[in-house]
Amino acid sequence: MLNTPSEELLLAGIIGAARGLRGEVSVLVHTDRPEEVFQPGSVLTSSSDAVPELEVSRVREHNGRLLLEFVGVDSREQAEVLRGTELLVEGEDEDDAWYARDLEGLVVTDIDGNELGVVSGLVPSPAHDLLLVRSEGTEVMVPFVEAIVPQVLPEEGRVVVDAPSGLFPDRTVVGEEDTE
Incomplete structure (x- = not known):
């Protein structure tokens, strides 16, 4: 069952496949400001009841893909469980932006x-x-x-x-x- 986040939360990314053995995951980015949203120390709301929040511990780009590690996700097995999880953030008001x-x-x-x-x-x-x-x-x-x-x-x-x-x-x- 998915969390029912507030209407003000927006999709920033979706966790993809695990990479390597240390819990790194690929992320399908759905935001035009990934450098702000996905930085070490950022706490993201997730669509997972098991892990309602994920704190970014490491970020890197590899072959045009964004790769993240999260605090407490230390193995490939833990990372695979997160596959398909939506990463949600608060919306920002911008003059020329529409949701x-x-x-x-x-x-x-x-x-x-x-x-x-x-x-x-x-x-x-x-x-x-x-x-x-x-x-x-x-x-x-x-x-x-x-x-x-x-x-x-x-x-x-x-x-x-x-x-x-x-x-x-x-x-x-x-x-x-x-x-x-």
């Missing part, structure tokens, strides 16, 4: 105010995040960059998208009629 929980359920409109769909999620990706929009029964992945998403207006309950042609399913604009 999925802030966006989900907001109405998506084009720059003229026509409704395109509803935000259903946010997917991190290496180049830029993707805004998931439920539109006409399909999920549209919108690059979450200022050129395409110029306004996020949570106080108005909407997100404005300046979508390039073909990004959203074809739709008839109100007032246009078929001239054939």
Whole structure:
């Protein structure tokens, strides 16, 4: 059974395979600030009932992968038990940062105010995040960059998208009629 962390905790990483014999693990990073989150002495909330907190004792990078050791995890066997455990941290308020929980359920409109769909999620990706929009029964992945998403207006309950042609399913604009 998983802990039920506060809504304010965010996924920073997921523990992967054990490395070596001393309890070192690989971590799939889910934060854009790993150098702050994963440093010796950092105490991270975990999704494990058996080990609700983990203190980082050592950090290194090897072949583009983040490798961590935790206080009290001294063997490969102990490290393997942690595989799949989520590492959670407190969220930080940033002016230009949005969390999925802030966006989900907001109405998506084009720059003229026509409704395109509803935000259903946010997917991190290496180049830029993707805004998931439920539109006409399909999920549209919108690059979450200022050129395409110029306004996020949570106080108005909407997100404005300046979508390039073909990004959203074809739709008839109100007032246009078929001239054939």
